[in-house]
Amino acid sequence: MKNQKPSLSIIKIGGKLVEDEQNLKSTLEQFAKIKGSKILVHGGGKSATAWSEKLGLTPKMIEGRRVTDLATLDVVTMVYAGLYNKKIVSMLQAIPCNALGLTGADLNSIQSHKRIVKDIDYGFAGDIDFVETSILQQLLNNDVTPVFCAITHDKNGQLLNTNADTIASELAVALAPFYKTTLKFCFEKNGVLKNPEDDNSFFEKINFKDFQKYKHIGIISEGMIPKMDNAFFALKNKVDEVFICGSKAIHDQNGTLIQL
């Protein structure tokens, strides 16, 4: 049965892969080469910080996550859903790849709720409730390539800032019953590095037990931890394959294979 499912690649791109125009161009060319159904998810966080500062706002981060007040929500909506999403869609159309830019509000594709305040009030940050898979399947069946940015909504008229890695893993989990699903978190490094100074020192594979060990001794730290949490969340919820890798690995299998 498993082998009868069509394939789906969900590729998340972030950091310099998005923000540097030349990098973005070659990344999108790699992405467009993927055979079968595919979905792109993009970040743009550092650039949102730069735009916030240009507009006189002071970006506020707690534990690597953005605190989104209303003014900041406007900026991230403009930068993610406007500037980067539409730039990416137009670049994909030129290759050609029939892209459709989406937030979670469009087609009510990803519904979330405003994060409940426990210790920290992250403001207008969204935690995902569900993915509307039927409309995404229809689009994929029509050879449309959805391109998601990091904005969702609560179905009550409120847009919400939502982590792009989380969007990618939730999409993969929701679509895994229907597709043989590969999820790749792509960024400017070649994978999960043993030595942060050496881009060729990436693990070929890493499992949950190793992850706990390397986290404990500090080899895996900072932003890589939530990324790996998203990777394990996907694997535990029946996503077939998960990689953390560079853009050159988008349509092959280099980079770090994450295993349970």
Next chain:
Amino acid sequence: MKNQKPSLSIIKIGGKLVEDEQNLKSTLEQFAKIKGSKILVHGGGKSATAWSEKLGLTPKMIEGRRVTDLATLDVVTMVYAGLYNKKIVSMLQAIPCNALGLTGADLNSIQSHKRIVKDIDYGFAGDIDFVETSILQQLLNNDVTPVFCAITHDKNGQLLNTNADTIASELAVALAPFYKTTLKFCFEKNGVLKNPEDDNSFFEKINFKDFQKYKHIGIISEGMIPKMDNAFFALKNKVDEVFICGSKAIHDQNGTLIQL
């Protein structure tokens, strides 16, 4: 044959209907009540000017049209395709109305070319070449409501700033062979006014000969002239009905009926 075609309403909203949040909310509630297939097209021009100024750019207008350099293109893409388009989509989803925000780049729905320089160089302004009607028909058949902002692309990776009234009339013309099509240009006035000081002085109907006469004697002037040019363009190209009206007329027939 004509009566067998399904109905389609194309509603363009601009000015204060978009930029004032309370006005926008009531306008979208009127819009969502329309029976049958519908498409929304929105501007946001004054707000783009305000955001440009916040970012230290000096907006440049010639004969009421924006000159779009690359920095300005980024701003209008952020404001139209990001801020307003996604705010509108999330507000429609709450009503509920299953909205999908689009630029012309998304699904390659509206392809244009950079305006050819004659006397004036408008920069990255797009003149429309064609509308991809088959994908729009598929969306409408699935009860999806497309929401277009004033951005198109050239299919070579370049986004282009495109007049929202023109997008509305080009959509209406392209879809008129398949639908009984009504096109309404909605703004903060109740219609085409005989006396600009009196909002109740709107013409009930106006034809091309009257338009020429009123334009000549200065009763119709400034921004109303290109709007009426778009209205007549639509009528001459088989769009069934065209109105210029206020937001209260979105789902009835008050306002100014334009006739050949």
